[in-house]
Amino acid sequence: MKKFFAILVCKLGRFVGKLVGRGSSLPGKYALKICPDILRQVTLPRYIIAVTGSNGKTSTVEMIAAILRAEGKNVVYNEEGSNQIEGVTTTVLTHSTYGGVMKADVLLIESDERYAAHSFQFFHPTHFVVTNLYRDQLTRNGHPEWVFDALKPAMFPETRLILNADDPLSACFALDRDNVRWFGLDRCSISTEEPSGIYHDGAYCPICKSPMEYRYYHFNHIGSYHCPSCEFGKPAHVDYAATDLDLEQGLLTIGQELTIHLAFRSIYNVYNILAAYAVCRECGVCAEHIGKVVNNYILKNGRMVRFLLGAHHGMLLTSKHENSIAYDTNLRYVRSTEDPCTVVIIVDAVSRKYYTSETSWLWDIDFGRLNCSHVQKILLCGQYASDLAVRFSFTDVPQEKIELHPDITEACNSLKAGGAEDVYVLTCFSDRDKLLTQVEKEAV
């Protein structure tokens, strides 16, 4: 009876919530109050795929859903990003019968990395994808090893882990257990002998803290690592390996059999595709079918937005504040472009979800990448423009290229007033609407 009532309340709550535009966590919260172990009582589908990590969760989940749906599977996932237990409960119950049977072939969950152990206390995923573990949102997450420790209890023995072989910290989840599959990228045209970025989180072994050696790096501390002291290293065999990558041409080859075109030529996109590819292969989808879906796949999650501002064609590259690797990846992308451009960086509210005035993370971002001839001007905007200015004073970017515009509207107006060069905007969800309300959106 409790089960029925919890499902009823959740469905009603979700219906009303949609009408009034409320989030998707509340109905699940009420259902859990009525029946705390409701998730244990529901019959779930054969495949339960969880995706977590510091970066790329939403994009990876979107692509997994697209691939599996193209196979005719009924995929249910928390599209609105409510990724703690309440949101998961809402997703499950609103797609269940009143008798408690979920109407889906696949339950796909984007899971908050710190709360996964809590979310999965009543049921265990069949597959758990960890995209990566980086420095991310220190205001919530402390530091990556803290997140690792919080996530570890969610790695149940019967769950098949799908891990990034090139990320030393998330690779540690494979220690002392079986049932692991790896995805990764072989040495390719983007690989370097030296690490990039301001800090080097791969300098020391995550297990024994001895100095690590790298055969190559793909970006930051992601690459082929090896600890001479304890022998921890990138797995010798990577189950789903990209064997070639040409970011200039936008071509990615996975294994020997599949080459796909990248709609967005970013290394992030590559790893997200690899993660989605790996888990879908594990679910029985053939390489060719995956290729058809992800070839030139344009993400619909709105993290990349094209716009017009005066005579400027612009692109918003959403980069989570407090996440230096997300910024570095987008800075790398801007640097890889060739046409003259202006770059706008907005730091006005550090987070949309909680209050903080913390700006240490600016010092972890490799802003020096913007020191290239085609970046003609850099506008530093928002309340923390002066913090950005201090940080930029420690790059080689010529100071005459830098303009300060604490007022975002004033920055937009100054761009509108003249010039026709491309504009790239780097900012977070917390600040992007302050730009998007002042531009004309274009199709991606």
Added chain:
Amino acid sequence: MELRFLHFYPDLMSLYGSWGNVALLRRHLEDLGNTVTVEEIRPGEQVNFENADFIFMGAGTERSQKAALEDFARFGKDVRDAADNGVTMLFCGTAMQLLGQSITDVTGTYFMGVRVGNFSCTQGKKRFVGDVYGHTDLYQSPIVGFMNSCTLVSGVLTPLLTELFMGFGNEQERGPEGFRKNNVFASELTGPILVKNPPLMRRVITGIYDHRGQALPISLPAYPMEEESYRIACQELKTRFEKE
């Protein structure tokens, strides 16, 4: 002057922009006409503490901190002597704990510190993460920053921040925070604390000059962007805690 910095474990203890402290301090001292040499020390490397003008260690994860301590322990006497002789030091985040008597980790394992201060640190499963606004008895204006700690620190008699209006102190919410002795400044505040606090930067520079027996120039260069960032952080945090 020719000044010599010792920067301990720049890649092991480097969470969240710690390097900004050394970079900005160096710039300010060079702007005053000094030559600054920064020696980066990694585990296992030899160190000469003689003539050191500034010793720095940034924040690290709890596991990195233990690796740092294992190496740093061999310098205990050198560090204590330097502290007693008035050498300026800054230890941020988890690095502060190395200066105490002991660290007990979450499993109950005990580690001996280098004993510059008579305090002990106990790490737990709860994390204290958030903005900090407080006062020091070093100067009038506030100290602002960010804390990211899972440690209770007990036994500090001379805290760096004597009063907190926002944030978690050594032992309790809004209690005194950090540690100070002569020119040794230590705090659980992570990141570029000197960048965020121009008055503390001036105090550190004063400490370096004092130790050399030199007077600071009467007129110091202006850094309007740093001052503006500090003004905004103070204003934002003050508004916040007054609301609460």
